[in-house]
Amino acid sequence: MTHDHDLVLRPTAAQTSAALNPPPGRNGGDLVVETLAGLGATTVFGLPGQHALGMFDALRRSDLRYVGLRVENNAGFAADAYGRITGEAAPLLLSTGPGALTSLAALQEAAAASAPVLAISSQIPSAGLGGGRHGYLHELPDQSASFRGVVKSVHTVRTQSQIPSAIAAAWRSALTAPHGPVWVEIPQDVLLAETSVPVVTAVDATPDELPPRLELTAVAADLLSRAERPAIIAGGGVVRADASGKLKQLAEKLDATVVTTFGGKGAFPWTHPLSLQSWLEDRHTTDFLEDADVVLVVGSGLGELSSNYHTFKPRGRVIHIEADLGKLEANHPALGIHADARLALQALLETVDARTDPTAPERVRNLLSRVSERIASQELTLEQDVLRAVRAALPAGSPSFWDMTILAYWAWSAFDPQGVNTMHSAQGAGGLGYGFPAALGAAAADPSRPVLAVSGDGGALYSIAELATARQYGLNVTWLIVDDGGYGILREYMTDAFGEATATELTRPDYVALAESFGVPGARTTPETLEADLAKALTSPGPSVVVLPALLRMFAPTHLD
Helix, strand or coil, X not given: CCCHHHCCCCCCHHHHHHHHCCXXXXXXXXXXXXXXXXXXXXXXXXXXXXXXXXXXXXXXXXXXXXXXXXXXXXXXXXXXXXXXXXXXXXXXXXXXXXXXXXXXXXXXXXXXXXXXXXXXXXXXXXXXXXXXXXXXXXXXXXXXXXXXXXXXXEXXXXXXXXXXXXXXXXXXXXXXXXXXXXEEEEEHHHHHCECCCCCCCCCCCCCCCCCCCHHXXXXXXXXXXXXXXEEEEECHHHHHCCCHHHHHHHHHHHCCEEEECCCCCCCCCCCCCCXXXXXXXXXXXXXXXXXXXXXXXXXXXXXXXXCCCCCCCCCCEEEEEECCHHHCCCCCCCEXXXXXXXXXXXXXXXXXXXXXXXXXXXXXXXXHHXXXXXXXXXXXXXHHHHHHHHXXXXXXXXXXXXXXXXXXXXXHHHCCCCCCCCEEECCCCCCCCCHHHHHHHHHHHCCCCCEEEEEEHHHHCCCCCHHHHHHHHCCCEEEEEEECCECHHHHHHHHXXXXXXXXXXXXXXXXXXXXHHCXXXXXXXXXXXXXXXXXXXHHCCCCEEEEEECCCCCCCCCCCC
């Protein structure tokens, strides 16, 4: 009798030959790139530095494609977007100290948005580890401590034989639900020393599954089957789990209305008769959800933005499906189900009883009509026209990446993404500078379709250096910069709160001339010509910049009333 634990994986002849006759001149950096290739990586992002040169030297002996950005934080944003688009763990190669620390804001966004990023950093030589003060360049007493509160897991390597296993463990961690960024650090001397470790050819890092407990989904199915006015809040976990199809089946089986969070844009068809779209920053939507007798929350922690700034107070039963244990029932008591969205929705599909509610589409239409009337009463025609122009110019299925800017805040609520996993923003952590470098990462992931980046002029200055990256690699990204001469949303916030704004006005360059100085075509547009100018840029190969001078305003909030 043969048991599973008796099975032995036998190497192929080629693997045996590679192990017995490794090519000369390999070092610890080769173990890094060999492991990444063995795990299935094809593209890496990053920025070289003194302690990390062993990894970067090894790249030229591998088939991995390297996309080098000009700032580590931007490289992190690019890796974040690559991970969101492909569902793979995106390798991010970094140097020690300042290089590593500069990536922290990007890794925070990846953590908040559950984007799988595999950050691999160098460290000072092994002799300097342990917290002493040896005076090495870039030395920190404990570099990994800066990342433990940001990433899912930290993996420190001390010897070359540990490299493949540490990277494999980090890869598995990054891709186990909930996805997220992970951190590996390797000392300089370990990367540079010649290695006798055989060529890495077989690496297993299969992510762990997170199925629901069946006694919990049985109770949830019973609640949903007997509900009179069920409603579903679909978050980014549905998109990341590739579960939008199952969500649609469940909503239709239950005749349940569906609203998507800003991170869950595209999880449910925008124009579906049961779609409440994503008007979560609206009291009419909040009231509608509070009136539901059963609310199914899938893949969202119901944080600040998803709860209309914590004004949402559900009166019915809440069922909460969430892969991130820390988010489960963090904001509302619920029947908490710790599970991957796809597996949990499948379990519900198999156990709920079908129900019909002929009033559901009419209630959806009435809600959207009230929302539209509220917005129309505020005389925000310019903002709506600009957003419509962007939607009309962007081909369906093309991804868009939005910085923290007023037009993006409009897009969270009002933009039809026209596809699953197509609209992404930095609303998880809320840092500036995300849009353009993230779009570069998406273009590297899929060069077959144009990618749109949207920034304000304030956010654009965070990542303007990446025009050089876009030009160097010929990445197919159109960058729309809405130029209002300052930090527009902060200007509004401060004026509303204090009567006038301070520190929000910016001296800025001529963005068209600046783009052209990088060899990137630039165009200045108007609200009336935006659609045509943007469409032209999106259909032209390679990078381009479109600048829209405009002072946009936000619609009035409802959470303060």
